[in-house]
Amino acid sequence: MKKLIKYTLATIIAVGLINCTGDFEDINTDPNGISNESLTQMNNHIGGSFTPMFLNVFNVTPAWNYQLQQNLMGDVFSGYLTPPTPFAGNVNNMTYSLVDGWNGFPWADAYGSVMPFVLDIKNAVEVGGDEAGVKFVHLANIIRVSAMHRVSDIYGPIRYSKFDDFETTGEYDSQEVAYTTFFNELGAAIDGLKQFENDAQFIPFDMSALNGDIAMWRKYANSLRLRLAMRVVNVNPTLSKTQGELALNSDAGFLETTDMVINTGFEHPIxxxxxxxxxxxxxxxxxxxxxxxxxxxxxxxxxxxxxxxxxxxxxxxxxxxxxxxxxxxxxxxxxxxxVDEETMQWMTAAEVWFLRAEAALRGWSNAGNAKSNYQSGVTASFTQHGVSGVDSYLSDNTSTPADFVDALNPINNIAYPSDVKIAYDNSGTNEDQLEQIITQKWIAMFPDGQEAWSEFRRTGYPKIYPVVVNNSGGKIDTDIQVRRINFVSNEVNTNGANVATAVGYLNGPDNGGTRLWWDIAGSNF
Known part of the structure; x- marks a missing residue:
């Protein structure tokens, strides 16, 4: 919390000084105080803009905001968590009557507390004229991609590549264009930050466990590039492999033992x-x-x-x-x-090992061995949570998911529709091996339901039980399940022409049953 207060005060001071007139500065400069020049030298005119971004990739406070941004959407659609509360008379997201008043929060958080602050950083660096300031632009772009790929994976088309220009800020990118821009920005950041690996200027502003270490930020960006490369594998295998192999062969490396965790200073909203x-x-x-x-x-x-x-x-x-x-x-x-600590998980080392396992399964260069990477992923997850017994767990070739028995109402009982096992089976089909990889990745990524929901939509794994009550009026198929969230009502009401163009980028109507660009039905191979 002290760190947050420090950043907030720095921002207020910086903004206040920027708004002062030239005469006021000439007449009233305190030789013993903080000058604009001093603020610029300390980069506080830039650093303060990182705080709201760190706190809103996942909104951390108030908890009800996170509940609407993440918990009543990705957390439930992924099969992670279920509310016992029958919100709105049980006619809500959980029964496929998508609630517009809830579902606009991921959009509002991103466009209120992430995108504008990235632009502020870019403008401050440009005005400052220090060429070394480009490192802050690269870091801001990494955080922006961290936030905005999640937004795109909820809605599809987003306002992104043209956002910084006032004349075009309302225009949408197709999801394909947005992802291409994500890859370009991550690639530029990974390459551009190499010269700053020994630079310490980001340390005071970094709220993550990476502690301002630029080399570690390159690893995180490269790991994120691999995540997004795998996301598009079914819709564009060539792009996917190209970006994936760029990550696998990059000198940046990957997160292998360190998790990307943000130290928020607030109680975890879950x-x-x-x-x-x-x-x-x-x-x-x-x-x-x-x-x-x-x-x-x-x-x-x-x-x-x-x-x-x-x-x-x-x-x-x-x-x-x-x-x-x-x-x-x-x-x-x-x-x-x-969830007892004041932290927020953005990416685990375990997830990256599972991405590498899938890359190996797909035959990408420098991906290593699928089984070895899979076992490293499980081991990293056990280590992250301080759990023992990983060796015996990995050798278990008999245990399978249990059937579900509702403690109160047998009408909700259901058999688990797969006999997926733990011990990695090299002799299985590609689909069998992928189900093992994604099932363990799903376990390891908890509680990030948004990413788990995206992976379920991409692969169909792990198996998620269909709803018993479907109040979608035929818009969402019970078996296919929710594929996206419709565009937010505020955008429809205030930016209607551009939303209409965005709807044209979809593969169907603007509702929860329409698949995203990367969400392709059928086999994963």
Whole structure:
């Protein structure tokens, strides 16, 4: 919190000084005070703009904002968490009646607290005239891509490449154009930051566990490039392989033992939602997979049910069922100690190992061995959460996800539709091996439901249970599930002509049943 206050005060001081007139500065400069020149030398005119970006890739406070940006969208559609609360009379996102008043928050957070501050940094660097300031532009672009690929993976077309020009700021990119721009910006940052690897000027402004280490930021950017390269593999295999191999062969390297975690200074919003408000609980899929696998991470991820009829059980809730009142399922398993700290996870080293495992499965150069990378990913996740027993876990070739049994209503019972196992099977088909990789990646990325939802839509793994109640009016297929979120009402009302153009970039109507550009039905190979 002290760090946040320091940055905020620096921003206020900088803005105040910029707004002063020239005469005021000439007449009233305090020789013992902080001058514009001193502020510029300390880069505080730039550094203060990083704070809102760090705090809004995932909005960290207030918790209800995160609930609408992430929890009632990616967290539920991914099969991570399910609310026991029957919001709006149980006619809500969980039953596929998408709520416009909720679903605009990812857009508002990005365009209110990320995109404008990247532009501020670019303008400040340009006005300052210091060529070394370009490092701040590269760093800002890395954060911008971190935020905006998530926004694009929710809605599809976004306002991005033309945002910085007032004349074109309202115009949308197709998702294909947006992703091409993401790759260009990440590539420029990875290359451009190399000369600054020993530069310490970002240290005071870096709220991440990378602590201002530019070499580590290059690793993160390169890891992000691999994530996005894999995202487009089914729609454009050539682009995917080109970008993936650029990452795999880059001298920047990858996150291998360090996780990209932001030190926010605020209580984790999921802790508030789960432990204070009782608004989110373990999902049915988490119960099926973690209990079926006898996965030791369950003790970090969740707290056993408080219901005395379920002593010591990790009991989840199936999404999209009839819930009459909050008290029905309230005492099911809540979220565990992994959200006890004032941090926010952007990317884990485990995820990167699983990306490399899939790259190896696809035969990309310098990707290594699929099985070895898979085992490194599982090991990294166990290490991250301080869980023992990884060797015996990786050798388990019999355990499979458990069928789900609803503790209160048997109509919600369902068999898990796969016998995916833990021990890596090189003899399996490519689809079999990919299911193993993505299932373990899904476990390891928790609680980032947005990324897990994107990977489920891309690959179909792991298997997510269909809803029992579908209130979409035919817009969303129960079996195909939610594919995107419709454009936000504020954009439709104030930027209608450009939204109409954006709708033309889609492969169907502007609703939750239309697939994104990279979301291709059928085989993954």
């Amino acid at each position: 802790s508030v939602l789960s432990n204070s408000w009782g608004d989110t609980r373990m999902s049915a899929e988490m119960e099926s997979i973690l209990t079926g696998f006898n996965d030791g991470r369950i003790e970090r991820y969740f707290t056993p049910s408080a219901d005395p009829s379920l002593p010591g059980e990790y009991k989840g809730i199936r999404m999209g069922i009839e819930i009459e009142a909050k008290g029905q399922y309230l005492n099911h398993a809540s979220v565990g100690s992994l």
